[in-house]
Amino acid sequence: MICIAPGVSIAGVALRRYARCAWSLYNGFRGFLMKTTAVEEVDEPIDVMTIFRDGAMRPVKFKRGDHAYKISRITYEWVTKEGNYPIYHFAVMADGEDVYEIYLSTLTMSWTLAKVHLK
Amino acid sequence: MKQDRIIIHVDMDAFFASVEQKTDPSLEGKPVMVCGGLESRTVVAAASYEAREYGIHAGMPLAVARVKCPNGIFIEGDPQKYIYTSIRLNDLYREFTPIVEEFSIDESFLDVTDVAERYGGTVEMAGQIKSKVNERFGLACSIGIGPNKILAKTASKLDKPDGLTVLSREDVPTKFKTLPVGKLYGVGEETAKKLEMLGVRTIGQLADLPVPALKKVFGVIGELLHDAANGIDNSPVLTQAEQPPPKSIGNEYTFQRDTRDEEVIHSVLLGLCSKVARRLRKGGHAGRTVTLKIRFSDFTTISRGNTPGGCMDLDKEIFDVAHEILAKAQKHKAIRLLGVSVSNLIHTPPEKQRSLFDYSFWKKYKKVIESVDKARDKYGERAVVWAALIKRERNAG
Numbered sequence: 001m002i003c004i005a006p007g008v009s010i011a012g013v014a015l016r017r018y019a020r021c022a023w024s025l026y027n028g029f030r031g032f033l034m035k036t037t038a039v040e041e042v043d044e045p046i047d048v049m050t051i052f053r054d055g056a057m058r059p060v061k062f063k064r065g066d067h068a069y070k071i072s073r074i075t076y077e078w079v080t081k082e083g084n085y086p087i088y089h090f091a092v093m094a095d096g097e098d099v100y101e102i103y104l105s106t107l108t109m110s111w112t113l114a115k116v117h118l119k
Numbered sequence: 120m121k122q123d124r125i126i127i128h129v130d131m132d133a134f135f136a137s138v139e140q141k142t143d144p145s146l147e148g149k150p151v152m153v154c155g156g157l158e159s160r161t162v163v164a165a166a167s168y169e170a171r172e173y174g175i176h177a178g179m180p181l182a183v184a185r186v187k188c189p190n191g192i193f194i195e196g197d198p199q200k201y202i203y204t205s206i207r208l209n210d211l212y213r214e215f216t217p218i219v220e221e222f223s224i225d226e227s228f229l230d231v232t233d234v235a236e237r238y239g240g241t242v243e244m245a246g247q248i249k250s251k252v253n254e255r256f257g258l259a260c261s262i263g264i265g266p267n268k269i270l271a272k273t274a275s276k277l278d279k280p281d282g283l284t285v286l287s288r289e290d291v292p293t294k295f296k297t298l299p300v301g302k303l304y305g306v307g308e309e310t311a312k313k314l315e316m317l318g319v320r321t322i323g324q325l326a327d328l329p330v331p332a333l334k335k336v337f338g339v340i341g342e343l344l345h346d347a348a349n350g351i352d353n354s355p356v357l358t359q360a361e362q363p364p365p366k367s368i369g370n371e372y373t374f375q376r377d378t379r380d381e382e383v384i385h386s387v388l389l390g391l392c393s394k395v396a397r398r399l400r401k402g403g404h405a406g407r408t409v410t411l412k413i414r415f416s417d418f419t420t421i422s423r424g425n426t427p428g429g430c431m432d433l434d435k436e437i438f439d440v441a442h443e444i445l446a447k448a449q450k451h452k453a454i455r456l457l458g459v460s461v462s463n464l465i466h467t468p469p470e471k472q473r474s475l476f477d478y479s480f481w482k483k484y485k486k487v488i489e490s491v492d493k494a495r496d497k498y499g500e501r502a503v504v505w506a507a508l509i510k511r512e513r514n515a516g
Contacts, residue, residue: 107498
């Protein structure tokens with residue numbers, strides 16, 4: 001075996017390079033298979049059609065610009081506070097797989113589109 | 120004979136990352152990393168189990184995580200979302216027992232000694248808690264059951280994710296003591312290194328070391344380590360009302376870029392002092408000692424304290440002391456991180472003694488701050504902020 005430095009063989013160097021290359025190819029392939037998600041901060045006022053039933057609130061439709069989005073699923077909901085005023089947040093799925101984060105501020109009594117999870 | 124306690128430790132699996140995967144279902148099954156921000160100098164706060172396959176773990180710098188997992192999905196965390204979920208989770212645990220200790224944002228201890236039988240036994244009860252957590256939040260948790268907090272906490276780590284493990288007293292010699300010493304609660308990286316130098320690799324080997332030898336190496340915690348390694352822990356599960364008051368209150372800030380810019384440094388310092396002061400007043404505390412932590416660009420870190428006399432809970436009081444320390448400690452090196460903390464706390468602050476000359480100024484200042492607090496209580500923390508902070512935010516874009 002040819003040594004280029006004490007303890008370092010050409011075969012060893014080649015093997016390490018091959019392993020590194022194979023690992024990056026593998027990662028690249030996984031990346032190709034996995035769609036990545038980008039979250040866009042929007043912070044835009046929107047109109048939301050909401051159903052109040054059994055002490056709970058459920059947004060069913062929202063309008064952004066001229067386009068109306070039908071909410072097919074609420075994926076997560078949480079509440080934060082602005083001083084004494086609760087803010088109701090919803091992550092909703094509308095128009096296919098896209099997820100929109102919307103919230104109702106009870107201080108301003110207005111809905112805002114906070115984020116869009118783009119595919 | 121006194122009945123053994125029954126303690127349950129609930130540990131949410133990859134909590135922040137799981138919440139994000141629920142928020143956006145397209146992330147399920149993908150390597151998700153939740154970070155404090157998306158700048159290269161932040162660290163990973165939580166990694167999904169898929170990301171852990173790449174060797175990613177909490178606390179890893181974002182730049183390293185990007186190299187290890189180039190196809191990973193990096194998400195800026197939403198602390199409010201996790202805090203809300205954590206509060207709701209603890210509400211759910213309190214439906215089973217009133218004795219719940221919120222140990223951290225994603226871990227809780229439940230003392231179920233008096234209630235387990237109602238649910239058909241401890242394991243059945245733990246199973247019901249897991250089902251309810253999944254039903255209400257769509258999240259998974261690992262549960263450990265033991266006669267004390269140490270054994271319950273160790274048990275919950277043994278079968279992650281979605282595990283349910285019991286460590287009884289009978290299991291101490293066979294299961295518990297054979298575990299690597301790093302699995303013992305209270306043994307961090309540094310302690311594990313020291314123990315390895317002493318030839319200690321398992322919990323059992325630590326349990327066999329005499330207390331005086333451990334005290335010599337680890338000081339006061341030597342005895343605690345010895346007890347823990349023998350599965351002995353008499354600490355109670357403390358509800359929120361029983362928690363001892365804090366010993367100090369502090370905040371830290373890492374600059375996006377290392378800086379020497381005095382204006383930027385001062386406005387960050389003001390912001391930190393203002394946050395700490397507000398937290399002190401909200402909790403009804405005041406402190407005598409202000410400590411400033413500075414990390415320079417070469418990662419050398421210094422921490423300097425000053426106790427000027429009298430209790431402090433106002434922004435300007437704390438800022439004046441911190442600013443004086445900064446002026447003395449700054450070595451014309453760029454700063455990476457600043458931290459301000461107030462200790463030596465008094466929990467019902469007495470009326471301050473001021474000198475005759477500055478009395479009227481502080482009286483007026485206190486009134487202003489009281490009004491600011493009222494506005495913040497009603498309209499939120501952003502309702503009133505220091506002008507210098509708005510300027511910094513505008514400059515940062």
